[in-house]
Amino acid sequence: MTETYTPSQPTWCAGCGHYGVQGALTGALSKLDVPAYETMLLAGIGCSGSVQNNIEAYGYHAMHGRVLPTAVGAAVANPDLTVIAAGGDGDGYAIGAGHLVHALKRNASVLYILMNNGTYGLTKGQDSPTAEGPLEAPIDGILLGLAISGSTFLARASTRFATQLDDLMVQALEHVRAKRGFAFLEVLSPCVTYNDTYPDWDARLFNLEDVPEFDCTDRASAFAAVQRLKDRNRIPAGLCFQAEWPAFEERWIEQGLKPADLARHDPAIHGDRFRDLMSSYLV
Ligand SMILES: Cc1ncc(C[n+]2csc(CCOP(=O)(O)OP(=O)(O)O)c2C)c(N)n1
Numbered sequence: 001m002t003e004t005y006t007p008s009q010p011t012w013c014a015g016c017g018h019y020g021v022q023g024a025l026t027g028a029l030s031k032l033d034v035p036a037y038e039t040m041l042l043a044g045i046g047c048s049g050s051v052q053n054n055i056e057a058y059g060y061h062a063m064h065g066r067v068l069p070t071a072v073g074a075a076v077a078n079p080d081l082t083v084i085a086a087g088g089d090g091d092g093y094a095i096g097a098g099h100l101v102h103a104l105k106r107n108a109s110v111l112y113i114l115m116n117n118g119t120y121g122l123t124k125g126q127d128s129p130t131a132e133g134p135l136e137a138p139i140d141g142i143l144l145g146l147a148i149s150g151s152t153f154l155a156r157a158s159t160r161f162a163t164q165l166d167d168l169m170v171q172a173l174e175h176v177r178a179k180r181g182f183a184f185l186e187v188l189s190p191c192v193t194y195n196d197t198y199p200d201w202d203a204r205l206f207n208l209e210d211v212p213e214f215d216c217t218d219r220a221s222a223f224a225a226v227q228r229l230k231d232r233n234r235i236p237a238g239l240c241f242q243a244e245w246p247a248f249e250e251r252w253i254e255q256g257l258k259p260a261d262l263a264r265h266d267p268a269i270h271g272d273r274f275r276d277l278m279s280s281y282l283v
């Protein structure tokens, strides 16, 4: 399938941050020599999710907000795959927020790239959970991740600062390829059409690498440092937290549970069952 699949060209507006995310992901896959036939890219619904059409890999387009349970399932069923999930801030922090919390707590080896633009781009500019306004407090995905004790990799980058984005994408992919668990990378990826946050976010971004005493292995001090920067109206970026805790799929095996035996899955039988199921819905 990956031999015959021809990736599409992106359909994003000129200047959309999502181009930068795609560039960093293809660059990291190529730098780490990850073959297409061992890569699965799953995506949510949104302008961000259409990245799945453009990359040579096995692909799956989930319902809006539902990308993570399927990605975790794929990682557990076939540990030989490098599983990547991608989606927007609406997808991950609104309708999919419950799944994000549980993916952080499970720590299956999945790279989750959340493209944050503070808006629902695809549906033409409604406020998302990270939108900043007078009515509600925006969600901070890094603080959310730090508050969940199963999390093992939390980072934030911006498409404006390509070198840091490229580095963090590689580090996140390495975390997942080494089966160290769930790597959460939030990328500030502005929507130039409905919510051009470039000027504001550029001015407020704060690189944690500029703080020599910042310790990304200490959860409590990382939380305090991120919160302090937020209190000063800054947006912390960089590797915010990394920890060691056995990945979900490894804990499964330790408990005597086996990943799905893919050899036993005969596509002919399962294809027929799937078609029967689908036709049973027809009236
Ligand atoms: C269950 C469901 N609810 C709502 C929608 C409509 N919808 C499609 S994309 C989207 C939000 C997209 O925003 P985001 O996830 O931030 O991605 P972006 O387009 O900004 O990259 C919504 C609400 C949908 N497709 N399915």
Ligand code: SF4
Pocket: 011, 012, 013, 015, 016, 017, 018, 047, 048, 117, 121, 122, 190, 191, 192, 193, 194
């Ligand atoms: S509407 Fe916004 S998020 Fe969607 S492609 Fe255009 S700039 Fe990007």
Ligand SMILES: [Mg+2]
Pocket: 046, 088, 089, 090, 115, 116, 117, 118, 119, 120, 121, 128
């Ligand atoms: Mg969005």
